[in-house]
Amino acid sequence: MTRTPTPSIYVASLADYNASRHHGVWIDADQDAEEIRAQIKTMLDRSPTGDAEDYAIHDCENFGAVELSEFISIDDVATLARLVTEHPPELVxxxxxxxxxxxxxxxxxxxxxxxxxESLADLALEDIGDDLPERFQDHRWTLAKAIANDWEHSGSYLTIRTSDGVAVLSND
Known part of the structure; x- marks a missing residue:
């Protein structure tokens, strides 16, 4: 599986933003929420405005298609960052x-x-295995494609395209 680069967030001071100043910091998000909060506090403490208390997430990188709102909780940011590094980001x-x-x-x-x-048929082929009678061995791929088609049309499985292939989710 392709390793996702480190998810990160750009956190901006709202006091500075409202004063038409640009003050913020990029923070690696795949760490403990308390560490992220500490880095946000350090950024706010260094604000040229001097009274910065509030922040917003103005950008993010390496979260795949996961969208983060400006005011998502830091606990959720840390959890989503962990998830996109452990699983295909498209699934998250x-x-x-x-x-x-x-x-x-x-x-x-x-x-x-x-x-x-590679495809839903590849999963079906794996499930079929080699235990078919000899006379059917040459037809394993055709059988796998038919089973995959049945799974897809019956709703047994959901497929999601990822950078590494097709993620298969059971609907059972």
Whole structure:
């Protein structure tokens, strides 16, 4: 699996932003939420405005298609950053976009994922194995494609294109 580069966030001081100043910092997000908060506090303490207390996330990198709002909780940022480094970011974005609570996404992926394959037919081929009678061995791929087609049309599995192939999620 392709390793996602370190997810990071750009956090800006709102007091400076409102005063038409640019003051903020990029922070690696794949760390403990308390460490992220400490780095935000340090940025706010260094504000040229002097009275900076509030912040907003103005940008992010390496979260894949996961969208972060300006005022997402830092706990959720840290969790999403961990998730996109452990799983295909496209899967994390799928569940986040479907409205799952951030702390439930990892469990959903673990419970439903059948892995990342070249195609759904490749998963079916793996499931078929080599235990077919000899006369059917030459037809394993055709059978796998038919099974994959059935799975897709019945809704048994959901596929999501990733940078590494097709992630397969069980709908059972």
């Amino acid at each position: 974005a799928h569940f986040h976009g479907e409205g799952y609570a951030v702390d439930e996404i990892g469990d959903e992926i673990e419970d439903r994922s059948r892995g990342v394959w």
